Amino acid sequence: MKKYNNGNFNIKNVGEEVELYGWVAKKRNLGGLIFIDLRDRSGIIQLAIRPENNNYALAETLKSEYVIKVNGTIVERESKNLNIPTGEIEVDVTNLEILNTSLDLPFTLTDTTALEDTRLKYRYLDLRRDEIKSKIETRHKITFAIRDFLNKEDFLEIETPILCKSTPEGARDYLVPSRIFNGKFFALPQSPQIFKQLLMVGGMEKYFQIAKCFRDEDLRADRQPEFTQVDMEMSFVDEDDVMNLTERLIAHIFKEVKNIDIKLPLRRMKYDDAISLYGSDKPDLRFDMPICDITEIFKNTEFTIFKDVLSNNGIINALVVKNSADKFSRKDLDHLTDFVKTYKAKGLAYLKFNEEFTGSIVKVVKEEELNALKEKLNITNNDLVLIISDKYSVVKQALGALRLYLGNKLNLISDNYELLWVVDFPSFEYSEEEGRYVACHHPFTAPKDSDIDKLLTDKAHCYSKAYDIVINGYEAGGGSIRIHNQDVQSKMFEALELTEEQIKDKFGFFVEALKYGTPPHGGLALGLDRLVMLLTNTDNIRDVIAFPKTASASDLMSECPNVVDSKQLDELGIKIK
Secondary structure, three states: OOOHHHOOHHHHHOOEEEEEEEEEEEEEOOOOEEEEEEEEOOOEEEEEEEEOOOOOOHHOOOOOEEEEEEEEEEEEEOOHHHOOOOOOOEEEEEEEEEEEEEOOOOOOOOOOOOHHHHHHHOOHHHHHHHHHHHHHHHHHHHHHHHHHHHHOOOOOEEEOOOOOOOOOOOOOEEEEOOOOOOOEEEEEEEOHHHHHHHHHOOOOOEEEEEEEEEOOOOOOOEEOOOEEEEEEEEEEEOHHHHHHHHHHHHHHHHHHHHOOOOOOEEEEEEHHHHHHHOOOOOOOOOOOOOOOOOOOOHOOOOHHHHHHHOOOOOOOEEEEEEEEHHHHHHHHEEEEHHHHHHHOOOOOOEEEEOEEEEEOOOOOOOOHHHEEEHHHHHOOOOEEEEEEEEHHHHHHHHHHOOOOOOOHHOOOOOOOOOOOEEEEEEEEEEEEOOOOEEEOOOOOOEEHHHHHHHOOOOOHOOOOEEEEEOOOEEEEEEEEEEEEOHHHHHHHHOOOOOOOOHHHHHHHHHHHHHHOOOOOOOEEEEEEHHHHHHHHOOHHHHHHHOOOOOOOOEEOOEEEEOOOHHHHHHOOOOOOE
16 A cells, blocks of 8 residues: 655655655656656655666656656755755655556646646546646545534434435426336436435434535536535524524634634625625625616606606616726727626616716716716716616616626726625516416425415515525525425415425425424535635636536536437337437
8 A cells, every 4th residue: 555645755754765656747867867756646756766776777768647656765855946845855766666657648737728628538637637636635625624513513414315206496307217117207306405304304403415416407617417515404493593503614614624714603685685786696795896776866867768767667777886987998888788788788878987977878867967976876086887777687687797797807806705695585586487486496495484474465575584605706505494384385385386286296295294293494505516616716616526527518538428229218118309
C-alpha cells in the first residue's frame, strides 16, 4: 500500500528514506541531471536522478503521465521553489520502476484553454488537473462536515428508494420501464419528498440523506439532470427551528471548509419584498441597486406610453446606476434595450443627469415629474436612470435581470459571501399552460395558518410556510413546514383541482399514512452541487461533479444515452416510434 503523500514532505524530512508513487508531471534533463516532478493527489515533489545512477537510462525513457515507483532519500534542494510546499527539498532517487506507460494526452493538463467537451470526453484525465481535483476534494470536506454536524445533532442517515412512483406537480420525471410489469414504469426521484415525510410518520424524528435526485429538464450552468441534495426532515418543529438549524449547519460548513465566520442569525426577506426590490426570489445582495417604484410620480402623466400602461393596471419602475452615465453610449443603451426585450419588456427608457436631465423621454415628461424623480431617487451628477413600464411581472423580471447584468458588467459585485432567507412564498402560481393554479413548491407545503381558509377562495393571496436559503444570488436550498393534518391536505388537493381518482392514483399510500398519527414536521434540502460550486468560486456546476453530463444532458465519456438492442426492448414491451 502507498504509504506517503508526495505533497506532505518539507525541509523537516531531510534525511528520510521514502518509497513514493505517482505520475510523471514533468521531466527536465539539465546537463545530464534528470529532474522529474512526481505528482500524486496530494501534490508534487521533485525527483533527482544522476548520470551515475543505475536507473538513469530508464529515467530517460519516461514521458508525461507515466506511472512510476521510486525509492530514495529526501535531501535539501540547491535551487529552491518556495511557490510549492515541497519546494525546499527533492528526492535523491536510488531505485526507479515504471508501473505503467501512457499515450500522449488529448490535451495538456496545464492548458486552461482546452475545450470543455474534450475535457468531458476524457474526464478521467481532467480529474488529474489541480483545478478540478481541488474542487472534488472540497466536495468531500463539505459532505464530511455535514455528516459530522448532523450526527452530533442526533439525526439518522437513512436511504430512500431510487425506483419510485411517478407523481404530478413538479418537473418532468425520468421514467424506468418495468420488465416484469410490461407497460408500467418506475420514476427516478426528483427528491425524496414523500419518503422523508413517511419517515416522520414512522417516528424517525430527525432524518438526513445525501440523496441522488433526477429531473428531466432543460439544463444550464448551475443545473444537471442528476444532482445531489442534502435532504433533512424533522418532527415537532416550526419554520424557525428548521431555519435556525440549517443556518448553523451552513455556518459550520463555511468555518470548516473556508475558515469563514458567518454572522448569525441570517437576515430574512419576504418573497414579495424580494420580487419588489430585486426582481428575483434569490436576490444577489453583494451589490446595491434596488428596483425603485416610480409609478406614483407619473399617475397624472401625459406621456402616452406611461399613461396607457397605468390605465391597464401596470407599473413604472426604475434602476439608478450611480456615477455611470458616461459609461453608456447610445449603442450601449440600445444593447440594454435588446436585453430587456428578451424578458418580454417592450422597451427601455433612460435618463442621464449632469446638472440637468437628458435622455430618451426628457422631452415627453413634465418638468415636475423630472424633479420628483430627482428627489425620490436621490439622483446626482453622472447617474443613469433606466425605466421600464409594463405589467408587474414583466417589469420586475426584466429589471431584476438587468440589475444582475449591470452588476457584472460594471464590476459592482463584491467578493464577500452574502446569505439570507427568503420566506413567505406564495402557495400557488398560475400556470398559463395548464390554465389553473399549481403548487409553487409541492402539494405538501403547509399554508400559513391565517391562509387556510383562502385555499379555495383566494389562491392568489395564499402564502406558505416555505423558505429558501440564498447565497450570492443562488438558491442554495429550500424547504417548508409540511401539511400533517389530513383535512388541510385534502383541501390543498382540492385547491390544485386534483380529482379523487388522481389523488388515489398518485398519492393514495401517502394520504393513507396521514391518517395514522402524523406528527407536525418540516424540513429542507440543500443543493450539494450548488453549495460546492459557491464555495469553490466557480459558476459551472460541472466542475464540482466527478462525472457530469454536458449541457445537452449527455455523457461524452461513456457515450450515453445510447441505443439498446431489440431484445431488451422486447423484454420491456417497448416499441420505438
